Amino acid sequence: MTEVLPPAAIFIIGGLLVPMIKGKWKSAYMLLIPVVGFINLINIPEGTHWVVEFMEYDLIFGKVDRLSLLFGYIFHLISFIAILYAIHVKDDVQNVAGLVYAGSALGVVFAGDLFSFFVFWEMLTVASIFLIWARRTKAAQGAGYRYLLVHAAGGLCLLAGIVLYVNQTGSIEFGYIGLNGLATLLIFLGFGLNCAWPLLHPWLTDAYPEATITGTIFLSAFTTKCAVYALARAFPGTEALIWIGAIMTAFPIFYAVIENNLRRVLSYSLINQVGFMVCGIGIGTQMAINGAVSHAVNDILFKGLLFMSMGAVMYRNNNKINCTALGGLYRTMPLTCICCIIGAASISAVPLFSGFVSKSMVMSAAADGHMQIIWFILLFASVGVLEHAGIKIPFFAFFGHDSGLRPKEAPLHMLLAMGIAAFFCIFNGSFPSYLYSLLPYPVEYVPYTVPHVVGQTQLIFFAALAFILLTLSGMSPSEMRAVNVDADWFYRKGSGLFYRVMDISMNGLTRVADRVIAGELTGSICRISQRWPEVLCLGVMIPLWSFTGARGKDLQGKIERTRSALQTHTSPIGISAAIATIFLVLIYLLM
């Protein structure tokens, strides 16, 4: 075990060294990191490695089994593709953030204990935020802060769950947890937030479209897939996940239909695809878990490919990404267009493309479990995928109305990165046995049967027919520049409301306190403390002076002098001493 390193270490240490390397070598160095990482990974045998004792617990940095290995492989592959795609980026903030982010994802996947898992989990958020902020626009800054706050809340929820869980079980081992009680529920929700569950999802559709062109490729691969991994590890077969997943597949497709920003369409599509995985994990049978995990692998590739093609469009068209601004780009960006269509075909589960061999496993598992409603929701969601990702993305960017834009083809390194992803999309779809051989459980599923191929092809062609007829008849929703409010309304507008409520309540309290305490109370205490010595003193002295024979002007003069002496705090010592003595005598008598 001395020759191999923890996979996360290579990326994180390698990433932090990037700023030290200058010039041409930087690109080669960065590309070398995932290559070295991959060679290192294939030399790590299955089992538990790198156990470090910490306080009374064992930290495990290498829980290597078939589940973690597969995520390890695909994370290395997409890192290489994303780094190649971003090779023109000179901004070291993005370069370091991307590599540390990928390293953190590997840390999560290979963590064997909850403590190191949590640390890497939080590093995911911290590293990824720089990929959003690096866009350096006002929108990116705002979205980044919201992303940070939401993930901080999710992280705290997870931490609270972990603390309770460790307290209850006495073990920090990260394995099957299962949903029972508050501790596990908090962990479940912590995972769910990163997984973009319904209502917990808007951080994704808010932030991903605002990130940098190259940063979004990294973002689309890691955070949600780490959450899918965590759920597959800790909560397989949890029934709630079936419904959560089914809702995830169905609700974003409605938003995707009316969304104008194509990268936001892809963000909704990302939630939709993760829904298939979550649903599969919830079903929990061997085929369902295999389906979920293989779909995660394929989604990383085809979603990455789609984001890359849209990124290339932005790169060559002055950051234009709205449907309303694009169209007809196939004329001058044919290769990007072909890559985009391959990604679209893969996500739409066209036979011979990757989605076909993995999504159908989840659906078959649902059918095997006689979950008719779930199966119909998933089938409807598959039609929805065709609408927004299969047709809308390529159509509005590369075909549709001619925007008159005649940009150059994407740069070579971007084409190469897209080409690699496209190759694997077709390879995994056409020769699924290689992917299947890496899955956690033995695969008995046969994707290429005549009824399956015919049924899926019918689904695709008749959805396409519906699209054509709706477009020709003018019934498709027209693309328009607008914002569609989502669940983030509650904190984006809610924060304004919170601010006003706090303004009224807290500043109101301050105003009342100012008036009552500063304005009136202190004044009256001051008046009382001035008035009372005078009353006391004169109350004693006037009878005394009268007794000693002072009358008329003489008495009046004495009273005036005493009063002015007390007001200016210059009373003769004799009077003060007399008052003090009287006071002591009074106390003596009363006691």
Place this chain on the structure above:
Amino acid sequence: MKPENSEDKKYLFDKPASMKILAWSFLLSLVLLLALEFFIHKHTYFPSEEWPEFYCVFAFVGFVALVLSAKYILRPLVKRREDYYD
């Protein structure tokens, strides 16, 4: 890359002939897919899957329902001006 007056250049789908070929091959595929149904033996999980042309009808109806409900129900509920959050 392209000369300045490239607007005059005809690209693949600008030509009516290629559009015609595309349209006809699409229609032919539809007919073929409808016909194929009767020559294959389906392995169904649910009774509704056995209905003739189930996937064709489901896809068409599902697609239209999705697009129209998004257009006429969701959009009026959630659409705001672009500067809504600013």
